[in-house]
Amino acid sequence: MTAVRPSRVEVDLGAIRDNVRRLGEVSGTDVCAVVKADGYGHGAVPVARAALAGGATWLAVALVEEARALRAAGVDAPLLLLSEPPVDAAGELVDLDLTPTAYTSAFLAAVDAAAAARGVTAAVHLKADTGMGRVGAVEGDWGSVLRAGRDAAHLRVEGLSTHLARADEPDRPETAAQLVAFDRYLAAASSLGIDAPWIHAANTAATLLHPAARHTLVRPGIGIYGLSPDLAVDAADHGLRGALSLVSEVSFVKQVPADTPLSYGHRFRAPADGWVATVPLGYADGVPRRLTGRGQALLGGSRRPIAGTITMDQLLLWCGDDRPQVGDEVVLLGRQGDDHLRVEEWAAHLGTITYEPPTQLTTRLPRRHLG
Ligand SMILES: *Cc1c(COP(=O)(O)O)cnc(C)c1O
Numbered sequence: 001m002t003a004v005r006p007s008r009v010e011v012d013l014g015a016i017r018d019n020v021r022r023l024g025e026v027s028g029t030d031v032c033a034v035v036k037a038d039g040y041g042h043g044a045v046p047v048a049r050a051a052l053a054g055g056a057t058w059l060a061v062a063l064v065e066e067a068r069a070l071r072a073a074g075v076d077a078p079l080l081l082l083s084e085p086p087v088d089a090a091g092e093l094v095d096l097d098l099t100p101t102a103y104t105s106a107f108l109a110a111v112d113a114a115a116a117a118r119g120v121t122a123a124v125h126l127k128a129d130t131g132m133g134r135v136g137a138v139e140g141d142w143g144s145v146l147r148a149g150r151d152a153a154h155l156r157v158e159g160l161s162t163h164l165a166r167a168d169e170p171d172r173p174e175t176a177a178q179l180v181a182f183d184r185y186l187a188a189a190s191s192l193g194i195d196a197p198w199i200h201a202a203n204t205a206a207t208l209l210h211p212a213a214r215h216t217l218v219r220p221g222i223g224i225y226g227l228s229p230d231l232a233v234d235a236a237d238h239g240l241r242g243a244l245s246l247v248s249e250v251s252f253v254k255q256v257p258a259d260t261p262l263s264y265g266h267r268f269r270a271p272a273d274g275w276v277a278t279v280p281l282g283y284a285d286g287v288p289r290r291l292t293g294r295g296q297a298l299l300g301g302s303r304r305p306i307a308g309t310i311t312m313d314q315l316l317l318w319c320g321d322d323r324p325q326v327g328d329e330v331v332l333l334g335r336q337g338d339d340h341l342r343v344e345e346w347a348a349h350l351g352t353i354t355y356e357p358p359t360q361l362t363t364r365l366p367r368r369h370l371g
Pocket residue numbers: 034036082163202203204205219220221222223229
């Protein structure tokens with residue numbers, strides 16, 4: 001579809017390549033780049049290719065649907081599914097050559113049967129819940145699930161994994177406790193004769209902060225996009241740089257007298273005589289309406305406050321004495337001149353994490369991949 005509106009997401013694939021390389025250097029292990037949720041809103045297929053160019057040996061997704069899209073685009077790298085899908089997806093995941101994360105005997109039986117029917121052996125990674133409390137076998141089930149994986153004729157246990165609940169908080173004892181529990185899981189597997197090459201526990205925060213979590217493979221998501229896993233852990237301090245920009249152009253300008261009310265609810269009044277720019281971006285694009293009264297944009301090399309309520313399709317910028325022109329570049333996220341509006345700022349304004357804003361940018365915004 002040819003874009004008429006100038007609003008767009010720009011993704012710097014060079015940054016993603018460099019971030020993956022950097023995370024591999026930091027960890028000293030192989031990297032499994034997490035590209036679920038359309039590459040955290042950045043576009044899964046180009047991100048996957050950039051991650052592989054940056055040295056990732058694995059990719060990971062949350063859904064069979066996401067894996068299907070990568071395979072359809074010709075991405076043939078090892079592809080990890082992070083949770084068990086419904087058992088009736090077992091056939092498709094064998095056909096797509098996915099490596100599922102498994103933690104129930106029922107799911108293992110379904111994959112084993114699907115592999116047997118196709119005359120192949122399927123690789124699986126077995127996951128322990130060591131304290132995340134989301135998915136993974138609980139400790140009382142470790143023995144039975146490990147044995148089910150080991151004994152299935154058409155399965156090969158190639159990986160053992162867990163996931164950390166509080167890795168983004170540097171000094172929590174819970175993380176150390178989870179890693180001790182994971183060591184118990186690895187010992188249990190070993191005592192059952194399971195010798196898996198891929199041992200993994202580390203998301204981005206653990207990759208950066210918890211060396212003991214790195215094992216043979218790390219699973220960073222947010223860090224490959226150059227974003228901070230927590231506002232207390234700045235990605236920039238770890239040599240990572242943001243890849244995403246949200247860019248548009250001024251669509252309409254006007255001069256208003258002091259005290260002119262603007263936008264729904266008249267929540268903003270012009271503080272003086274001055275210029276107002278209209279920008280064709282709104283909450284239907286994923287610009288959070290809650291940035292009303294807090295957000296800023298870069299226009300003409302300066303920060304301009306968002307004036308009044310963010311509407312579905314448009315927002316307003318207060319420009320004071322500076323007269324903008326229709327067609328001037330507007331940056332909601334990313335660089336203009338020497339300044340930089342970061343996803344971290346939005347997250348702070350919104351009381352959320354950096355993961356949320358990019359995954360909420362909607363498909364109405366075309367993604368342009370650069371570099
Ligand atoms: C999403 C996810 C990751 C990536 O986490 P980040 O915090 O984005 O690095 C890793 N492992 C699992 C199981 C996940 O669900």
